Amino acid sequence: MLLIRCPWCxxxxxxxxxxxxxxxxxxxxxxxxxxxxxxxxxxxxxxxPRGPFAERWVHTAGCRRWxxxxxxxxxxxxxxxx
Amino acid sequence: MTDDLMRSxxxxxxxxxxxxxxxxFLAMVNLRVGTFPHPLPGPNxxxxxxxxxxxxxxxxxxxxxxxxxxxxxxxxxxxxALGDTHGSVVDVSANRTTLxxxxxxxxxxxxxxxxxxxxxxxxxxxxxxxxxxxxxxVVLRQVDADPTYHVLVRGSFAPYLAEWLxxxxxxxx
Amino acid sequence: MTHPDRLxxxxxxxxxxxxxxxGGGGHGLATAYYLAREHGITNVAVLxxxxxxxxxxxxxxxxxxxxxLMDESAAIYEHAMKLWEGLSxxxxxxxxxxxxxVLNLAHTLGDVREGxxxxxxxxxxxxxxxxxxxxxVKEFCxxxxxxxxxxxxxxxxxxxxxxxxxxxxxxAWAYARAADRLGVDxxxxxxxxxxxxxxxxxxxxxxxxxxxxxxxxxxxxxxxxSVLASLAGLRLPIQSHPLQAMVSxxxxxxxxxxxxxxxxxxxxxxxxxxxxxxxxxIDPFNSYAQRGSVHVVEHQLAAALELFPVFGHAHVLRTWxxxxxxxxxxSPIVGPTPVxxxxxxxxxxxxxxxxxxASGWVYAHTIAHGEPHALNRPFGLDRxxxxxxVDEHGxxxxxx
Numbered sequence: 027m028l029l030i031r032c033p034w035c036x037x038x039x040x041x042x043x044x045x046x047x048x049x050x051x052x053x054x055x056x057x058x059x060x061x062x063x064x065x066x067x068x069x070x071x072x073x074x075p076r077g078p079f080a081e082r083w084v085h086t087a088g089c090r091r092w093x094x095x096x097x098x099x100x101x102x103x104x105x106x107x108x
Numbered sequence: 109m110t111d112d113l114m115r116s117x118x119x120x121x122x123x124x125x126x127x128x129x130x131x132x133f134l135a136m137v138n139l140r141v142g143t144f145p146h147p148l149p150g151p152n153x154x155x156x157x158x159x160x161x162x163x164x165x166x167x168x169x170x171x172x173x174x175x176x177x178x179x180x181x182x183x184x185x186x187x188x189a190l191g192d193t194h195g196s197v198v199d200v201s202a203n204r205t206t207l208x209x210x211x212x213x214x215x216x217x218x219x220x221x222x223x224x225x226x227x228x229x230x231x232x233x234x235x236x237x238x239x240x241x242x243x244x245x246v247v248l249r250q251v252d253a254d255p256t257y258h259v260l261v262r263g264s265f266a267p268y269l270a271e272w273l274x275x276x277x278x279x280x281x
Numbered sequence: 282m283t284h285p286d287r288l289x290x291x292x293x294x295x296x297x298x299x300x301x302x303x304g305g306g307g308h309g310l311a312t313a314y315y316l317a318r319e320h321g322i323t324n325v326a327v328l329x330x331x332x333x334x335x336x337x338x339x340x341x342x343x344x345x346x347x348x349x350l351m352d353e354s355a356a357i358y359e360h361a362m363k364l365w366e367g368l369s370x371x372x373x374x375x376x377x378x379x380x381x382x383v384l385n386l387a388h389t390l391g392d393v394r395e396g397x398x399x400x401x402x403x404x405x406x407x408x409x410x411x412x413x414x415x416x417x418v419k420e421f422c423x424x425x426x427x428x429x430x431x432x433x434x435x436x437x438x439x440x441x442x443x444x445x446x447x448x449x450x451x452x453a454w455a456y457a458r459a460a461d462r463l464g465v466d467x468x469x470x471x472x473x474x475x476x477x478x479x480x481x482x483x484x485x486x487x488x489x490x491x492x493x494x495x496x497x498x499x500x501x502x503x504x505x506x507s508v509l510a511s512l513a514g515l516r517l518p519i520q521s522h523p524l525q526a527m528v529s530x531x532x533x534x535x536x537x538x539x540x541x542x543x544x545x546x547x548x549x550x551x552x553x554x555x556x557x558x559x560x561x562x563i564d565p566f567n568s569y570a571q572r573g574s575v576h577v578v579e580h581q582l583a584a585a586l587e588l589f590p591v592f593g594h595a596h597v598l599r600t601w602x603x604x605x606x607x608x609x610x611x612s613p614i615v616g617p618t619p620v621x622x623x624x625x626x627x628x629x630x631x632x633x634x635x636x637x638x639a640s641g642w643v644y645a646h647t648i649a650h651g652e653p654h655a656l657n658r659p660f661g662l663d664r665x666x667x668x669x670x671v672d673e674h675g676x677x678x679x680x681x
Contacts, residue, residue, distance in 0.1 A: 027574045027575050027576065028566070028574060034166060034167045035151060035152060035166075035237065035238070036151065036152065038223070038224075039223030039224075040574055040576070041223050041240060041243075042240060045565040045566045047520070062666050062667070062668075063666045066665045066666040066668070067516070067665075069609075069665075070518040070609045070665040071517070071518045071665070072518075072520060073516075074507035074508075074517070074519055074520050074521055075507075075508075075511075076505070076508045076521075076569045079567060081566070081567070087238065087239060087240045088166075088237070088238045088239065089166030089169070089238060090166065091166060091167065099521070099567050099569050099570070100568075100569050100570055101570070102568065102570055
């Protein structure tokens with residue numbers, strides 16, 4: 027069970043949240059300029075690190091805001107700064 | 109405004125536990141605004157505005173709660189306060205009903221299905237939160253130190269939650 | 282049968298192999314066996330950082346079925362099923378394969394339509410499949426509650442009679458012994474820390490026991506595939522998640538088959554020894570921790586209790602989690618990579634155990650020939666460029 031710090035509501039139980047996967051995935055500025063391989067990479071490939079991971083969460087059952095957090099995928103600890 | 113056609117989603121439900129009751133038809137107006145000319149409560153807190161309760165819901169969202177039939181007056185009040193400021197005022201009274209759970213067993217009852225820490229050192233009178241109760245989304249507020257809690261729940265979840273409360277309170281009376 | 286003291290040697294690590302397989306789980310061991318048995322490639326090492334079959338092979342719920350919707354999936358899983366059916370004889374070791382039947386329950390009209398469609402698709406692909414009414418479900422598995430007034434009523438089920446369970450440890454041991462007898466080196470406590478490159482090609486691995494040269498390096502490391510691939514500069518379309526499971530205490534025989542429910546995210550069988558084995562849906566977040574959150578287990582048990590009221594008398598003995606490697610289309614990735622000399626076998630997600638024999642069989646073929654077999658050609662990395670996905674979310678055991 028994770029205790030997740032919503033930047034607006036404070037620490038809340040994991041069950042109030044939904045997961046949004048990797049953060050900082052930027053939509054390609056000019057998709058038409060990408061090759062099929064580059065587009066496929068954008069659509070399907072995400073980092074999957076063992077260790078600190080910047081990710082998106084949404085406080086579904088709370089304020090319903092999306093936010094970014096850095097969590098260690100081995101210890102499940104959230105890092106304070108994000 | 110109340111009239112004979114209004115019907116609570118919990119109409120006909122008998123609350124077996126003496127410390128659970130419904131407060132139907134409370135006026136609820138949702139306010140979304142960036143900057144508001146009057147002070148509004150901060151995170152997880154309840155404030156007041158011209159005699160009404162104001163519940164913090166999010167960084168730009170509040171719920172103004174008044175007695176049954178008060179919604180038009182609240183809307184007028186908020187519109188006047190907003191003036192030319194950009195904001196959203198919506199009567200959501202029909203969205204939810206309110207369950208009051210009070211007395212010495214209230215905290216233990218809610219703790220069975222709520223992931224919040226309801227210990228008085230963490231959550232006390234004047235506190236509110238959007239959270240889950242028995243996996244139903246609710247707005248929970250503590251009204252007094254008895255303690256009395258108000259559970260604001262959507263109409264479609266209200267009968268389920270009333271049944272859950274009947275089960276959760278069974279051991280206490 | 283008197284069990285031998287040792288099933289495989291504890292070999293001296295050589296400095297060079299024709300093929301180095303990274304990961305000594307079921308898929309890695311099966312790959313080594315089929316490389317030796319089918320292709321005569323015996324100068325093979327299986328490198329395992331822990332102990333053989335100590336990862337997902339030791340953590341899965343041992344369900345075997347081949348009733349997948351898509352033609353490509355049905356073909357590879359049915360190939361696995363046929364191999365399972367002969368495996369105890371082939372490996373001369375009883376893997377306790379019990380074809381007791383797998384039910385996939387339908388709880389909504391959408392489930393029913395999907396189930397009937399899948400039965401038809403399975404039959405067209407030569408996979409045994411039947412559609413059962415609620416009463417037939419009750420007849421096949423008497424402890425399932427089919428009353429209509431529960432939250433998720435049973436509206437029917439697909440049945441694959443040839444589906445069932447096997448004993449996971451025995452499967453690993455059987456493959457390990459057979460591969461060992463054919464000359465494969467099974468090396469435990471040997472962690473790969475990098476790849477040896479020459480030009481653009483992978484020509485070996487660095488390990489905690491020194492560098493090892495290899496004609497080909499084949500990853501079979503499930504949840505850790507992304508970590509290893511990144512050492513070769515390769516990004517995989519894989520996300521690693523916890524998948525939890527649990528067992529009850531030992532009970533008298535009460536549950537005659539395998540019951541799965543996509544809708545409520547639970548799957549249950551009773552192991553040979555007598556414990557109920559239950560699996561959950563994946564935890565939503567990425568993790569390498571081999572543990573998940575308790576609310577997922579709670580949800581799963583609530584579902585199990587509604588389907589099987591009799592389980593209310595049972596106790597959970599222990600819970601655990603594995604790290605599953607999920608892919609965007611819920612189908613595996615088996616084949617060459619853009620890095621010459623490096624092969625990948627991953628993305629089996631929640632369903633890798635049932636595929637073990639076919640996974641090893643096609644992977645061995647791919648490594649031996651330098652190109653995929655027809656069965657795994659649809660499952661290449663290139664499908665994430667071409668868009669020719671094998672979208673198997675509907676037939677996966679759980680959503681991911």
